[in-house]
Amino acid sequence: MKNSVLTSLALASVLTLAGCKESKQERLIVGKTRKEVVSFSPKLTGRILKIYVEEGQSVKVGDTLAMLDVPEVSAKIAQAKGATSSARAQVQLAKNGASPDQLRQLKAKQNGLQEQFKYAQKSFGRAKNMYRDSLLSPQNYDEYFAKYQGAKAQLDAVNAELHDVQLGTRYEKIEMAQGQQNQAMGALQEANVAYSERYVIATNEMEIETISLNKGELATAGYPLFTGYIPETSYFRFTIPESKIAKYQKGMSVKMVVNYSNKEFAGKIVSIKQLAKYADITTAFPDYEPEEAIYEIKVVPVNPNLTKDILVNSNVTLK
Structure with missing residues (x-):
């Protein structure tokens, strides 16, 4: 009799547990609030x-x-300003050419060399006549000729130098100076931007x-x-097991409730992706089998103004 009673109690306990298991409610899907x-x-x-x-x-x-x-940038600005001033002066010097004093010096030098050339030319003419009359040795004749040629070369050189100055600075030199100025100005601009x-x-x-x-x-x-x-960029992420993911589709409208304020609002699923790590889930007590894949759905609110004040990382329940 006693054994029969114990058997009945055990059977009743098993049935009660089975009934409780069958009546167990499905766990709610809880996600997290995020912002960009x-x-x-x-x-x-x-x-x-x-x-x-x-x-x-x-x-x-x-x-x-x-x-x-x-402070390093301030030092670079001072260096760049000095280089810019120097390059600007070089450009101006190249454009202006020789100064009036330089021209006067070259003309004075030209006049002096012209006198030397005239004297050498006269001396060489007399030496040539004396050499023709056999009154001058070949050695002395060659010396007069060398002095004449030297004076002529010096005069030709100063004439070319004066002509070059009178024509002005070459275009290439001006371009070179302008390029150096642009380079210096670029360095100054870079230093100012850094400052x-x-x-x-x-x-x-x-x-x-x-x-x-x-x-x-x-x-x-x-x-x-x-x-x-970033304000008004609130969105929500939920982790869904493979067995329940069929209920949700991209573009679907859903309802959500903020747990701490019980405020309800509408949202739209914008993406569904598989999660590779257990640590990425949002539910504290996930209800899924170990062999199931886990997916994340991203939901954006239909009206961002209603969700702009929701605290980041707060829990949100998907209805």
């Missing part, structure tokens, strides 16, 4: 002099976020979440100094 992330970094390495914003603040395009101290980069400027609207450095610290080029979210 943006970060601003300095283009130059410098020490932070001032930070103009705070965490949690909203900034607009063109707002100044921070100012850096970059303007000491300010970190917002290039997008952003809700600042993190400021990674403080005043006085060294900010390296490319290091994310300000990180935050």
Whole structure:
């Protein structure tokens, strides 16, 4: 009799457990709120002099976020200015040509060499007559001839030099000087642009979440100094097991509820992709079999204004 009672109780327990298992409710699909992330970094390495914003603040395009101290750029600007002034003077010198004093010096030199040439020419004429009458040795004749040729060559040289100066500077020299000036001006422009980069400027609207450095610290080029979210870019991601993914299609309209505020809003599925890692799931207690593939669906709100104030990483239930 006792054994029969125990058997009946065991059977009743099994049936009760089976009934509970069959009546177990399907777990809700819970996802996470996300926003597009943006970060601003300095283009130059410098020490932070001032930070103009705070965490949690909203900034607009063109707002100044921070100012850096970059003394190396100031030195480059001074060097570039000196090179530009020198190159500009070279261009002006090439365009102006010889000065009046240089012209007077060349003309005086020409007059002196003309007198020397006339004297050498006369001396050579007398030597030629004496040599013809056998009154001058060949050695002396050659000496007079060499002096005549030397004086003539010197006069020809100063005449060519004076003619070149009177014609003006060659076009190639002007172009060369102009090229050096353009190069110097480019270096100055580059230095000025680098100097303007000491300010970190917002290039997008952003809700600042993190400021990674403080005043006085060294900010390296490319290091994310300000990180935050782009307003009105809220979207939602849910992880769905393979056994349930057939219920959802790209372009489908769905309803969602924000867990902490119980606000309901509509959304649209814009993408479905397979997840390769268990750590990428959004549900704390996933309800799927180990052999099942896991998919992520991305949902964007139909009306972004209704979701712009939802906290990032908050839980959202897919209805």
